[in-house]
Amino acid sequence: MKFTNGYWMIRDGVDALYAREAYELGIGADGESLNVLATTSKVRGRYDTLNLPTFNVDVTSPAEGVIRVVAQHWQGATEYPGFPLNADETAGRDYVSVKADGEGDGEVGVDGATVELTTGGLTARVTKGSPWSLEFLDAEGKTLTESAGKSLARFKLNPMSAVSAQPVGEFGVSMDGSAYDESDVFSAIQLHLGVGEEVFGFGERFGAYVKNGQVIDIWNEDGGTASEQGYKDIPFYMTSRGYGVLVNNRGHVSFEVGSENTEAVQFSVPGETIDFCVIYGPTPKQILERYTALVGRPANVPAWTYGLWLTTSFTTKYDEDTINSFIDGMAERDIPLSAFHYDCYWMREFHWTDFEWDKRFFGDIESTLKRLHEDKGLHICAWINPYIGQRGSMFAEGKANGYLVKKANGEVWQTDFWQAGMGLVDFTNPDAREWFKNKVKGLLAQGVDAIKTDFGERIPRDVVWFDGSPKLSMHNWYTQLYNQAVFEAIEETYGKGQACLFARSATVGGQTQPVHWGGDCESTFNGMAQTLRAGLSLTSSGFGFWSHDIGGFEGAFPDPAVYKRWVAFGLLGSHSRMHGSTVYRVPWLFDEEDEKNGVVNAPGQSAVDVARTFTKLKLSLMPYVYQTGLAPHINGTPVMRSMFLEFPDDPTARPLDRQYMFGPDLLVAPVFTYSGEVNYYLPAGTWTNWFTGETVRVVNGQWRTETHGYDTIPLWVRDGSVLVTKPGAEPPDYEYGKDALVRVFLDQVEAGEAVVTEVDGSSVTFTARKVDGGVEVSSSDGREFSAALGMGEAVASTGGVARL
Incomplete structure (x- = not known):
């Protein structure tokens, strides 16, 4: 969200207050915090203190290596809630120290004097006087980033202001793009970027992995993978300079990443308070270790979830005969299958979600699921969403008990968008939460092992929440309450370490309830590349596990070449699922399509052959995959890692978003071309090609260009x-x-x-x-x-x- 008109001027209809001077510096009574009074102009004498707005800035350390800053203009205004933080409240925390370079009892009174808070190698330093200066220093005393000059601000808008928010319609912030429609006051801060400093993260973002120059709105939307929107927007980023930043606000956070001020990351939030944490590494893995300790580590997932998942796909028509043909077809073709997923139409149309199987097609579901478990060795997943169609039995029950979100006039909020007359479960109501959890447990009792928690992004703003939450703070937070309730139901049924979701939407905290998949991607090479970029950004934001729709979701029928290249990519990742929209994703259909087009596949090159090859490859690697999958819970390191995470000191590797590390030891470069040509980078070291056994010794990094058939992919093993x-x-x-x-x-x-x-x-x-x-x-x-x-x-x- 941009407030300025160029570097010098403010946009029309915007009044700005900037912190200009650190007027008073103090050390908290606890001896472990700083308090700063910042004035909005330089105070030359007592007469200047009249009619002068100020900011109150509190600096604390919730955990080792983490510094939290809360800056407020007016302290009596509406408070927008933040995320639950795992603050270390142990008495006598010896990793926090404060000091003042100046005179006075709890107040530093001379210009140029400083106060500092140090924790785990990270120091926050405020210098008294003008201009405003809040620095963050590393363990060697070098500046990581700073808020200096015109950087801490409060903006007041009038109805005709030219400030724009994301125009996302009925469920979003604004109908016409005016940020005033969301709030007439915004708080913002800019944190300086150094020359060459690169920025990563922000959750699931489908654009370039390096985020410099991008405008990013933390506002979950069902926008598809070819848009600037995301299903899993996370107000967290980290940089190549060795620190991360969490903006502690559940609502709409707008980032300008070198896109308003080219020398800074600016973030703004509605209201009179801005709250953020700076997290020191200095390595990316150390940043993620501290970040996930602060907001929650991913749970462990059961081993069976790493195998191949097959689904009925979205709008396809299916019954027990169709399902049996898929499962038996995979077995007949020697393609090991671990999980089978029932998508939307296991429930009757217009009834979603009521947790009742459509008896026209599934008359004795308990017997069916028992057979799939015992005779076929499969685990079962079923699709749900939190939207309650009025045709289903749950609507009347939810309405009668007050479990559905209401409008201000007391009526149930409803829409025809998605399901006719649908309502929305109010997860801020503890009774509604238990009601929904019990519905999930009923499904599990029938033989379901995992739940696909779809949607959770289309959350209305003009409603009243049971717990009185500020309405806009619930748009992103809703998905956490939804997924958390379902995850708890599975854990309470099967035990810790045995729960698995297949979730689409998320916010901070969602990483604790794996697994997440990448949303509705196009069935093209572009869709595949967008998907990979999003996965790299998500796993750089605290999420340990990630999946996507092998073959792509959108599109009448994916090109067989795209499908086969995607199979290789999809099975060299944490979780692997074949899923689509209007067409089943069983591999033999793509061989039939090839034959229709006159393509005769050489041995090993058919879709069936490729699916068999890479499924068995992943299964053979399971000792490595499973061990790697324990790391997210232990230290926050994801299974799939960007090159930046593994090679942060290699400037060539940092921005790469068409290759990745699968755990610490395997480098994967998916093929995004019909010809099979792929261009990728090997960092310095010795590497061994998995398929050919070739060993290369790379001194300063090496670019390679190769052409691959469908049965191979650049897959290299790291030395050591x-x-x-x-x-x-x-x-x-x-x-x-x-x-x-x-x-x-x-x-x-x-x-x-x-x-x-x-x-x-x-x-x-x-x-x-x-x-x-x-x-x-x-x-x-x-x-x-x-x-x-x-x-x-x-x-x-x-x-x-x-x-x-």
């Missing part, structure tokens, strides 16, 4: 890794250390240095070290295994030791 695998294994939840094949990559590892890899949550470890004449690999419990150098031939161990 020990990969535990099990070729031919299925399903995904097996004993990972048993009959393992341990592949060792130790080109640049020093002689005698040990590389240890854990398996199955550290219940088993394998250790590899260079010794005279080769490499020795051993298991922690003496179990037998096979080992190989790189992609070479395997050697069987004896007594739990293999010598290569």
Whole structure:
């Protein structure tokens, strides 16, 4: 949201107040906080203090390495709630220190004097006098970022102001683009960017991974993947300079990332208060570790969820015969399937959501689901949303008990957009929350293992919430209450570590309830690239797990080439699901389409062959995938990582958004072309090609251009890794250390240095070290295994030791 007209002027209809001077500096009574009175002009004498607006700025540390700043103009105005923060309230926190460079009892009184708060290597320093200066310093005393000069502001708008908010219609901020329609007052701050400093994050964003130059509105929308909107908007970013920023506001946060002031990130919120946290790393992984400790770590997910999911797709017509043909067809073609998902039409049309199976097509669903579990070895997922169509049985029940969101006049809020006469569950009502959870538990009792929580973005503004929440603060926060209720229902049924959602919308806190998928993407190479960019941004924002619709969602029938390239990409990620809109995504349909177009696939190149190859590849990698999947819960590091997360000191790697790291050791570069040509980058180090066994030693980074068939993809193993695998294994939840094949990559590892890899949550470890004449690999419990150098031939161990 832009308030200025160029660098010097303010837009028409906008009155601005800026912090101009740090007039009073104080240390809190607790000895662990700072309080600053900032005036909006320089005070030359007592007469200047009359009729002079001020900002009250409180600086605290909720956790080690985190500094929180709350700046207020008027303290009696409406307060917009923030997110639940896991503040460390331990008495005697020795990682927080404050000091004053000046005189006075709790007040620094000379210009140029400073007060500082230091925590975990991060320091906030305020300098008394004019111009306004709030600096954030790293452990070496170097400036990370600062709010200086005209940067802390309060803007007052009149109805004719030229400030624009995101024009998103009935459910959004404004009908005509006027920010005044949302609030007549906004608070903002600018944090300085250094030369060459790059910005990442903000949740699911489909544009370029590097966010410099972008305008980003934190306002969840069902906008598709080819738009500037997102389903999972997160008011958090981090930069290449070693810090992250969380804006602690549940509502509409507008970011100008070097797009209003080219030298700063500006963020603005409605109201008289701005509240944010600066989080020190200095590495991206350390930033995410501290950030997720503050807002919540992802839960662990069950092992079976890493296998291949197949769905009925969205608007397709299906019944038990259709489902059986899919499941049996995958088995007949030797494509291992882990989960089957029933999308919308398991419920009757006009009834969504009422949790009742459409008996015209599913007469004895309990028997069906039992058979799929016991005979087919499948887990089951079912689709829901929080919108209650008035034709379904839940509408009357919800209305009678006051469980649906109401208008100001006491009527139930309703719309015909999506489901006729639908209402909306009011999750701020504890009774409504339990009511909905019990409906979910009823579904689980029938044999469902996971829930796809679709939607959650279309939240009206002119309604009254049960708990009295400010209306605009609920637009983004609603999805957290919705997903949290469903996740709790699954956890309470199956236990911690056994719950799994397939969620579309999210806000801060959503990362604690995995898994999330990337929304409605186009079935094109562009759609595939947009999807990857969004995944990289989301996993750089505290989300540990991520998925997407293999083959793309939109489009009558994806091109078989697009589908096959997407299969390879989709199965080299945390969670893998084949799903679409109007067409089923079973692979043999795409071979039929090829035949119609006169295409004869060479051996290994058909959609069926490609699906089989990459599904089995992922299953063979499950010891590595499962262990990698424990990291989000332990330290906040995601399964799928941008090149920036793994190689933050390589300036060439940082902006790359057409390749990624799958865990710490595998580099993946999806193919986005019909020809199979792909251009990608290998950072410095030794890398081994998974498919060919080629080993390259890269000194300063290397660009490569290759052409791939459908059965391969640039997949490289990083040196210094020990990969535990099990070729031919299925399903995904097996004993990972048993009959393992341990592949060792130790080109640049020093002689005698040990590389240890854990398996199955550290219940088993394998250790590899260079010794005279080769490499020795051993298991922690003496179990037998096979080992190989790189992609070479395997050697069987004896007594739990293999010598290569």
